[in-house]
Amino acid sequence: MFCETNSNVSEVVLYTKCPRKVYFASRNETIADDIKKPYIRHLLLKELALSCAEIARSQQEMFPLLQTRVEEIVQEIITIYSDELEHIDENQFKDAVEDVYEVLPAIAANLKSQSDEEMIELITPVEIEPLMHSDKLNLTGAPSAIVFHDNQKIPLLIKTSNAPKQGVWKNDRIPLAAYSMLAEETYGQPVNSAVLFYASQGQARPVRIRPAERREVLNILKRIEKIKNGKMPQAKRGKLCVYCPYEHMCESQGDSLASKFF
Ligand code: SF4
Incomplete structure (x- = not known):
């Protein structure tokens, strides 16, 4: 088995935003928030x-x-x-x-x-939010949907943020790779592509999954396991910290010397 601890693709997404968020979320440091x-x-x-x-x-x-x-x-x-x-x-x-x-x-x-018919095929769900699990990766997750394209069942992820001019945002490639790896094991077929649908603009973007992204998913899973076992990762401070529900806790932890090398 690749990792001892089971992880979810949502934790992989959280890691790409800030590894320290995974630390607080894994300790059930949930913050009651109104539905906005x-x-x-x-x-x-x-x-x-x-x-x-x-x-x-x-x-x-x-x-x-x-x-x-x-x-x-x-x-x-x-x-x-x-x-x-x-x-x-x-x-x-x-x-x-x-x-x-x-x-x-x-x-x-x-x-x-x-x-055209190809684009419609790329956004036609054949399954909606299927819960998939990989024993090999110890990873679970549910993409927005599965679509059928080029004789493959491939994951579709719906995002409601703005689309880039071309392709997809770099961070969005990581969950797409993770869902592709899950789909491969679930359906017993190679999955080398995925689709991102930017819903607020009605833009479908097919994505080729590259080895670099698969490698990155594996690396992130290893780091998430360490975080869940108690390693505090370095704070990824930036302008989005003011919207972070963990800001208060994060500031009180500071940046330990150990976390800088993690
Ligand atoms: S406050 Fe900033 S650095 Fe700290 S957990 Fe939140 S996003 Fe990460």
Whole structure:
């Protein structure tokens, strides 16, 4: 077995943001937080993204179809995410829905401009959020969906942040590689590509998974195991620290000499 401790792809993602966040999260240092508008917006767009292939395939005017689908999602979302949205603030919810309506013209335009059969195939879910596990890697995770492309079942990840001009953001390559490695073991087939769907813009980006990214996933898993066993990693201080729920705890820990060499 590659690592003794089971990890989740969500921890790999957290590591790419800041290794020290993995340290606090693994110690159940959870911070109660209100459900805020960006998270509700994210959930709404994620649900919409799962219907985009069907809408693109319909060959009808896309904007009204997207509007109708958002109306349905608004009714369904509390049932789908009943735990997460239990104590939702009504105003935050309304603002999030408005935000989603604002991006519909851009989604419709991009879906229209890219809607050839190959692109539609890349965003057509054949399974949604399948929970996958690898005994070899001691890794678990659920991508947003699995799609079927080039005779392979490949992972699809839905992001609601802005897309780069071309390709995908560097950090997004790591979870895609991790999900590909899980899909390989789950379906017993080689998986050398994945898809990132930037939902707020309706942009699908196919990604070739490179050996360097697979290697990086393995290295991150080894480092996560050390962190879970008690090693405090170095703080990755930056402008995003002000949004970090662990900021207070992190500052009080300082940067030990040992952590600098970790
Ligand atoms: S405050 Fe900054 S350095 Fe500390 S855990 Fe959060 S993101 Fe990392």
